[in-house]
Amino acid sequence: MSNADIRDVTLVEAVNMAMHWEMSHDKSVVVLGEDIATNGGVFRATVGLKDAFGFKRVMDTPLAENLIAGTAIGMATQGLKPIAEFQFMGFIYPAMEQIVCHAARMRNRTRGRLHCPLVFRAPFGGGIHAPEHHSESTEALFAHTPGLRVVIPSSPQRAYGLLLAAIRDPDPVIFLEPKRIYRAVTQRVANNGEALPLDTCFTLREGDDVTLITWGACVQETLQAADKLAEQGVGCEVIDVASVSLLDRETILCSVTKTGRAVIIHEACRNGGIGAEISASIAEAAFLDLQAPVVRVTGFDTVMPYYRNEQNYLPQVEDIVHAVEQIIGL
The missing domain is CATH 3.40.50.920 (Rossmann fold)
Structure with a gap:
């Protein structure tokens, strides 16, 4: 592996790197959310993706979380692998009905005929001096929902490997990114497409x-x-x-x-x-x-x-x- 394939990156850069890798190697992966295309997202996690993959695969949406979730679920059942971003975890609640009643139950409801390979990304947690709706840590709500995986990286290396695994998983994953350490920690990460195992400490x-x-x-x-x-x-x-x-x-x-x-x-x-x-x-x-x-x-x-x-x-x-x-x- 060349030195160019190993980079010193922050957690948010590792998230971007993982999405870029997977989109480069799997044309079914698409990204959608508020301000994620032209502006690169509120934390710039998706910066550069629209330029690399075009507006048909990197899509700005209206400010409507229920729509974002529902659209992603529809895409997932029809052969795509969407990565849907919510700007903050505190804004995810309008999408709860779609996530809990549809994404999490799709495989069971259709007796395996349809599945839902999608990732819902959201920055979460406190520590950046934001209002309370921007500082939620309500991972237990989703961990209590059968049919959902809930994954929380703690470093750039794990953000990269776990996000790759989440995108490749055939079922829905809630991927919560601790924004307090988005740029506080830097690690050398090999950009080699190697995923880390889910469901593992x-x-x-x-x-x-x-x-x-x-x-x-x-x-x-x-x-x-x-x-x-x-x-x-x-x-x-x-x-x-x-x-x-x-x-x-x-x-x-x-x-x-x-x-x-x-x-x-x-x-x-x-x-x-x-x-x-x-x-x-x-x-x-x-x-x-x-x-x-x-x-x-x-x-x-x-x-x-x-x-x-x-x-x-x-x-x-x-x-x-x-x-x-x-x-x-x-």
């Missing part, structure tokens, strides 16, 4: 004392907390869930069985979050291996506050460190 760091389980932007704070705890002699195993649905329980349970302790970190509100599902799975399958109760470090059960209080809402490094110190007894 990634172990980012090995340790023997406690398992830290997280996804999305919170992976950054979790790794920083693991570094601080290492200075105290605490070995943290860090797991990036990546696919919150379908959930790779096996990797999580193997780790917790080894360490005997678990802290789950996510910025979504606590009540009914994915962390509760993971905690229940640990209690059901690894209870006798636990040396301390499972602890969750999460956002609050409130609307995301405006920017002055945003950092008070989002889990911080010191919150994770404190949770680990509590269950280890430091």
Whole structure:
């Protein structure tokens, strides 16, 4: 592989790179959404795609999320592989009826005659000083819907590989991109078209004392907390869930069985979050291996506050460190 095929890219650039690769190699892949063609999207995730592939494959839509979702579903059932962008996750709710009642059920409803190979992309999460509707972390709504995969990358490498896998999947995928780290992290990514597995957790760091389980932007704070705890002699195993649905329980349970302790970190509100599902799975399958109760470090059960209080809402490094110190007894 030549050096030109390996690039230092941000997460949002990796998303663009994955779409460009797949569109270059599969003419059935199309992209649609608000301002995604001429302007390249609000975060410039689709910049350059219209110039490369033309307006028939990269389409600006009206400001109508229900229309975007319905159009994408129709395309998917007729042989195309649409990638539909919602400008922010907080704007996805008008499309819920289409996503939940049609995209997620298409294969079952038609007894396999039709399927729905499409990706719904949306920037999500807080941390950019936006209003509350632009800062939603409601991944649990979609993880609770049978027939949908929910995938959340935490780095440029995983954004590239997981988006390729999502586009190639024969069923609908909700692909949530943590905009707080769109440009905060740079990695070398091989632009070789190699996908990463869906429905799989990634172990980012090995340790023997406690398992830290997280996804999305919170992976950054979790790794920083693991570094601080290492200075105290605490070995943290860090797991990036990546696919919150379908959930790779096996990797999580193997780790917790080894360490005997678990802290789950996510910025979504606590009540009914994915962390509760993971905690229940640990209690059901690894209870006798636990040396301390499972602890969750999460956002609050409130609307995301405006920017002055945003950092008070989002889990911080010191919150994770404190949770680990509590269950280890430091």
